[in-house]
Amino acid sequence: MLPLGLVPVLCDADPAAGGIDLRDAAARLTPRTAALTITHTWGRPVPLDAARRFCDRHHLALVEDCSHAHGTTWRGRPVGAVGDVAVWSCGTWKMATGGKAGLLTARDRTVWERALVLAQPKHHALARVRDPQLRALAVTGAGHNRRPTAVAAVLVADHLRRLPHTLATKTERQTDVEKLLASLLPSLMLLPDPPRTAGALYKWHWRLTEFAHPVDAVIGTLRAAGVRARRPARPLHHTPLFTDPGLGAALRLPPIPQADPDSFPGTDRLLRGLVEIDTRDMYEPLPEGDPDLYEQGLAAAARILRALDRKDR
Known part of the structure; x- marks a missing residue:
């Protein structure tokens, strides 16, 4: 985007579901706005009908970033189906990966x-x-x-063939762990899921409902017990590219509007008290009779937090 001379303008997020706040996006439109990019963040689909209506009303192209949402559908419609252009990353730990590479679809053959x-x-x-x-x-x-390299393309093609099985396995494993968390750590509440009719969450988010312990203390306890937990990545409006207006000059990038850190309250509310749990351990079913790492880790974390509760009293 930036090397092509396009200037991104950030929008706020819906603090409840995590998708784009279209009312905030409308307030940031200018006569030069050409497209709206929506991201199905963490595998949580943005309402497709609302995004399409918004773009048609404002005469904008719709770009869908589906990099967290391989195989995801919203009310029976696959993500990527309503955008003028849709892209899927196939890097790192994506649900269809070649280590690198990506996929693109377009409604217009010329594109x-x-x-x-x-x-x-x-x-x-x-x-x-x-x-x-x-x-x-x-x-x-x-x-x-x-x-992409030929090796990446072969890996992605194989992962796409197996995607329905991968998603079903991951959903089954996530459901089991959600039940464990609800019983062992009731102070963590799963972020409400939008009307997703297929697919699996790429990143898993829980909100700390009882603030007996700081978020970082809960994350540290989970990590010590073997559960891959962390805070979510910092939002773009807090990254140097959008807070230092002269930073892109070294690469001769176009001037990037400086983001006011206080103008994204929905995003900040969404991330407050949020715990991110990695889903890399959810891709394969457990071998028969093999103890579950998550069950052991969550039970250990629950014991530690209960002991801290008693100590605080």
Whole structure:
């Protein structure tokens, strides 16, 4: 986005569900606004109908970032289906991963062909691109090399074939752990799930409802017990790119509007008291008779916190 000269403008989040706050987005529109990007953060889908209506009303393109939401549907509709363009990351610990790489879909074939010319090797682009001008560009390419490696593509293709099984396994495992947390650590409340009809959460978030202990103390206790817990990543409006207006000059990036840290109250309320639990241990079923790491870890954490409660009294 930035190397193309596009200027991102941040929007606030819905403090309850975590998706984009469209009322806040409307207040930040200018005559130069060309598109709205929505992110199905942590695998929690943004209401698709509302996002599509918003873009049609304001004559904007809709870009869906589905990088946390492989296989997710909202009220029976797959994420990525309503955007003019949709992208899925296939890096690191995504539910379909090749270590790197990504996927793109587009409603307009011309947009898809432009992506082919920018990202694919010459022979592949020439075999698929129909537009005469884009075919002429494909002969030499446009100076970019954004295609994945063959190994990454093979891994992603295999993971996509197995995605329904992966999602079903992960959902079953997450349901079991949610029951354990409810019984062992009732002070942690699962963040309400939007109307997701398929898919699994990429990141797992719980709110501390009783503040007998600071959030960092609860996270430290969980980590000591073997549970991968942390605070969520800091929001973009607190990152240097959006708080230091001159930072991008080193790379000759366009001027980026400086974010006022106090103008995103919904995001700040969403993240307050939130505990993030990693879901990497949820991708495979437990071997028969194998003790569950999460059950042992959560039970140990519950014992530690109960002991702290008694000590505080």
